[in-house]
Every structure is written in C-alpha cells, then in structure tokens.
Amino acid sequence: MAKQGMLIVLSGPSGVGKGTVRKEIFDSDDNDFQYSVSMTTRQMRPGEVNGKDYYFVTKDEFEDEIQSGGMLEYAKYVDNYYGTPLKYIKQSLAAGKDVFLEIEVNGAMQVREKMPDGVFIFLTPPDLIELKHRIIGRGTDDMAVINKRMAKAVDEIKMMRNYDYAVVNDEVPLAAERIKAIIRSERFSVKRVMPEYEEMLGDAES
C-alpha cells in the first residue's frame, strides 16, 4: 500500500503573496506537490482560468456541494464562498502524493481539526502598510473590497499562533525557500518516516 501523502496548508491574509510564493515553489525543478484547486462563488478575474485558478460556481452549486459532503472545508470570505473539494485531497493523499492547499484562516482551522497531521504554515507580511500596498498594487479589487480585506487581515494575523510555522514574505524567493526548507524537514521527521519510533518515544515520556 502506498505511503499516505503529506498535506501542506499555506494561509495568511489576502494579498500577502500566498499565490505568488506558491507559484515560485511550484516552478522549482524539484517540485512534486499537487495543488488543490479551490471552489469559489466569486467573479472570475481577468486572466483567471476555470479549473486552474479556481472552480468558479454559483452559490446554489456551492451549497449543493456542502450539503452532499463534498467539501473538506469552506468559509465565507468578503461575501463569497471559498472551499476545498474533498475528493481530490483524499485521492491524492491515498496515492502517496503531497498536496498543497492555499486557503484563508477559518478554512485552515477546519482542516486542522480534521487532519491534524498536516503542516500548517502562516505567511505574514512585513507590516500592514506593505500588505495594503500589495492588495492595491495587484489591481484586482475596488477600494470597498480592499478595505474589507484589510479589516479581516488584522484578525487573521492574530491567528498566526495556531499554525506550526510563520514565514515572513519580505522577498518572494526567500519566502519560497523558507517554506521549502520547512517541508523538507517535515518530510523526514521521525513522526512521518518512523511513526513507530514516535509512539515508543511517546510511551517512554508518559
């Protein structure tokens, strides 16, 4: 039977650079993660591709998925639903593939409840002023949406303590390297490579 894959969850406030850093990681020659494409009810932005950036669905379609148990997690974020389809995650992990999720904090905490063996990484901006510059600079949201996203960011940053790791996104290549180093180290941790040792050590301590 294939060894179960590892789940990596990257979250952090909107505009911090999760997508940019994730692309930097996925563009690496040695990348072998599977990206979990989320489902959302928000409008598609210019340049986005259905099935690659998101599965863009209606509110009714999203609510049907929730009802039928098809979501690993979901959250309402600034007037829209966002969520992680469960089937792809289950299939990939069962096939021994490592899966990468890029989601907001409420969803990440739902995943943590259901899959505590995952690796939970919080990406943080150098400061809130820089965060606002990044959201404005991206040019995808009007000022009302930007203000709603910034208002959420303060509470989201307070959630950092509930993650296994916090990484500052000051420069994209540096942030990507830090995350890759965390994942390398987690991949070869005793608890993943020799789970029976972990149990023995646990017994010895108690």
Ligand SMILES: Nc1ncnc2c1ncn2[C@@H]1O[C@H](COP(=O)(O)OP(=O)(O)OP(=O)(O)O)[C@@H](O)[C@H]1O
């Ligand atoms: N380290 C960085 N320095 C300067 N600009 C950055 C950095 N990282 C990302 N950016 C820029 O910040 C903007 C937001 O980045 P990105 O869309 O990747 O954020 P995000 O966290 O994925 O946002 P969302 O959660 O809303 O999807 C983009 O214009 C991106 O080019």
Ligand SMILES: Nc1nc2c(ncn2[C@@H]2O[C@H](COP(=O)(O)O)[C@@H](O)[C@H]2O)c(=O)[nH]1
């Ligand atoms: N809980 C979830 N959050 C998600 C998911 N996919 C994306 N997101 C997060 O939503 C906000 C807004 O995204 P945007 O594309 O409209 O800028 C951002 O923090 C994303 O990371 C998901 O499946 N579940």
